[in-house]
Amino acid sequence: MLKLDRKLLRDLYQLRGQAIAIGLVIAAGVAVFVMSMCSYRSLESSKNQFYEQFLFADVFSSSGRSPNALRARLQEIPGVAAVETRLVYDVLLDVPGMTEPATARLISIPDTGQSRLNQVYIARGRMIDPLRTGEVVVSEVFADAHGFVPGDQVRAIINGRSQALSIVGIALSPEYVIQVQPGSIMPDDKRFGIIWISENDLEAAFDMAGAFNSVAIRLAYGNQVDETITALDRLLKPFGSVGAYTRDEQLSHQFLSDELAQLRGMAVMAPVIFLGVAAFLLNIAISRIIGQQREQIATLKAFGYSNFEIGAHYLNLVLVISVTGTLIGMLLGFWMGANMMGMYAEFYKFPSLDFRPDWMAVALSFVMTSTVSLLGTLFSVRSAVRLPPAEAMRPEPPPSYRPSWIERLLPQRSLTPEIRMVLRNITRKPFKALLSVTGISMAVAVMILGNFSLDAMDYMMDFQFRLAQRQDLSVSFVEPATESVIHEVQQLHGVLESETIRSIATRIRYQNRSRRIGIMGLQPDAQLYRLLDANENVIRVPEFGIMLNSKLAKLLGATIGDLVVVEVLEDKRPTLMLEVSGIVEEYTGVNAYMNKGQLHKALLESNVATGAFLKVDPNRIESVFSELEQRPGVGSVTIKDAAMKTFQKTVAENLMVMRSFIVLFAGVIAVGVVYNTARITLSERSRDFATMRVMGFSYGEVSIVLLGEIILFTIAAIPVGWLIGYGLAGALTSSLDTENYRIPLVINRGTFVMAALVVVSATILSAGIVQRRVGELDLIGVLKTRE
């Protein structure tokens, strides 16, 4: 080994504390980056493969009873590569031992034994024999949640009749990679499942021989979606189509896309934060070491080492730290990524979802960390290279200090010499002080960023499930229910209060923008399902007009007073002109609301309901539920508590893992910055400190000079970090603002305090380590050697 390289290793050993701290900051950034990129690639390639192999459709539409003869016409629409027509029905299941309702979506399998599009992948067991009745294949998450295996039986209430279905296989589908029931925001494996059943069985059960009610279309490559949709809608309109939509509005695909977008966001954010901090730390560490080694550099030069060799020597030192950090980060990233895949595998079901190391991302990490580290230290190294050897032989002139401006602002009597030393040291290098403060504040910010999502989720839950929706059960009817049915439901023993709603599928237009949405007609004095504004004030449903939720208003660009066009996609399909009469705050979905009576008038119908919200005696929830379940007209029943609990559990599981990493990484940043700053102060000032000790200053007094700086930095960094954290959280929420859900920018005071506490602890910890060295100062040694 070259002796210069040996020097490098020994310098590195001298520097080990700082090198480890910096390496870990780099490792943390790389870990998040590699984790997100690998997860992204794994998820995306699994997705693409599944979509391609099992022919995921591009366009979807559902309608009322449509004759099979239409299929040939659909096939002829320009741009259509393949058409699948099928029957799809949501039914309630009767699962023994289960007191909460489970909804199953029945999807027909044609006689050929496999769908033409959205094909079914059999994970276990076998495909149904389409010629035998009563055979079904069940989606995997649902089967797992209930412990179903091939050979088991399940009972479904199909068209009012309880019917036994025998499970022959467990399956996955590209259409339901994640199974989310329309209207909910999270998958609920126990309460919503997909069941594939032969077309013949469904036709018989729902009296739909020779007809379909759902269409899936795969487009020929590179075709105009809009034109296909228009043609499709025109053909299906007479049969009650509520309008076709693309993958963008397909729930499972939406969830996957949102997840992928999040991963990409993380892959951008993490390197920016962590590598920024690392560059700064490297900069202060390397400038310091170069300052200390002025004479060594001059000696090397005197003996004929070239500028290049000297520059390379220090850059190599930087590279060893950053490459080692990157390697550790890579392994950590792989490990986190593999964990992440494990977590994803519980939500997203693919035939195979394997963790794939993304070597491009790894290569990119190395390029990124090396570049950033080198950039961060380039100026110091250049100054080492430029150092004129004759001058470097002379000891560095004593640093020039001046009374700092802060001193003039402070009461003179409070300024002990120690405090003056601290203040002058800070004001002598204001830029370094600024960077140190920024570095520590980054730790605070990362903590906030990591923890606020829990606050936001809590707030969202509270807002949605306690303030807005106050029902215990919600019921939806298969067909709009007449007053007598409503009355029956309301009379069930245990029902305390009830409200009915009228939902209707529409396309809403404002200027050139439009969205497919369901409009919900509410009773004006609704108490169980309340509309709130952003300040949690209840908004009374007005007599006229339409109320949009804020996301819909933003999507359409419409605001209060604007006239929107509502094309009703059901029944007589009237087109309505409505004035936007209010904006409602909601954190899930895109929805609009109207006065129920007004809606009836517009639809020229009597008082009917598509659903009801019930407040039920807590002791009677189960009995009300099972009574409802028996009724033929009832399509689904949701118990709010159950939905809430699932949601909370899912969110908590998801967030806990990420949170612990984030707390760890925030700690790494804090320790990295504080330790480095204190270590450098110690090394720059060790002669001063030794002199002070020799002159009789106590250990404590010397420590004030050493740690005063870092304490001031930390105090200054906390509010700055709060601000940055708030800003980053804001950026995150707006990047996660999707049609399915929004995260409110709500940060609890506890989160701010917690962030400050973690950083203060990290400060105390690392300051303690450095401060111990004051006690170990070799008083004579320090005074003897020339700096």
Add this chain to the structure above:
Amino acid sequence: MSATTTPTAVFRAADITKIYQMGEVQVHALRGVSMQLFENEFVVLLGASGSGKSTLLNILGGLDSPTSGSVHYLDHDLTASDDAQLTRYRRKNVGFVFQFYNLIPSLTARENVELITEIADSPMQALDALEIVGLGERANHFPAQLSGGEQQRVAIARAIAKNPKVLLCDEPTGALDVHTGIIVLQAIARINRELGTTTAVITHNAEIAKMADRVISLSDGQISGVQCNDDRWEASQLKW
């Protein structure tokens, strides 16, 4: 300097000046110095503190350039050389010994020497160089484990190990006591004698001048006198 040999001038400095600009103030470190150093010669540069000795030596060693005037090493014009050429010149030809030793603290005595032999054309073995200064036993000690005199001898070993054409020593004994100073000087004299290395030693100790072939005195940036010794003293004979 014996009159019978035809001396080859290794260094030829002609009318060099060095001005340091310190803000408003100009410091004239050298004010027109002309001199020559000959092959195999042992020269002592004598002068008070601030007289410009180090400045002159640094210019000869290619560490610094004069403000005006010219310096030749053999047929190289050092004043016309760029940074890379000066680096190559130092790498091939010059061995330095500094007043404050300037060893790399993270390398052992032997590694300090090897650091230099690794980049030299025809170096001697690092251990041999340490033997010459009597430190073969201490090869694996770090600078912090050596006394000042020992460190300075390692610095000399480092300077001679590459078999330089010239050895430039800036107050090699400045920080040492008499006894160790003499040991260090003996080592330098031996190298000059045995290897024929042209040697220049800075000191403000007139006693040391007795060892030299020639003594050049500097005062206030100018040569104030040159004196030839017919008889070189052994280092062991010196007293101060």
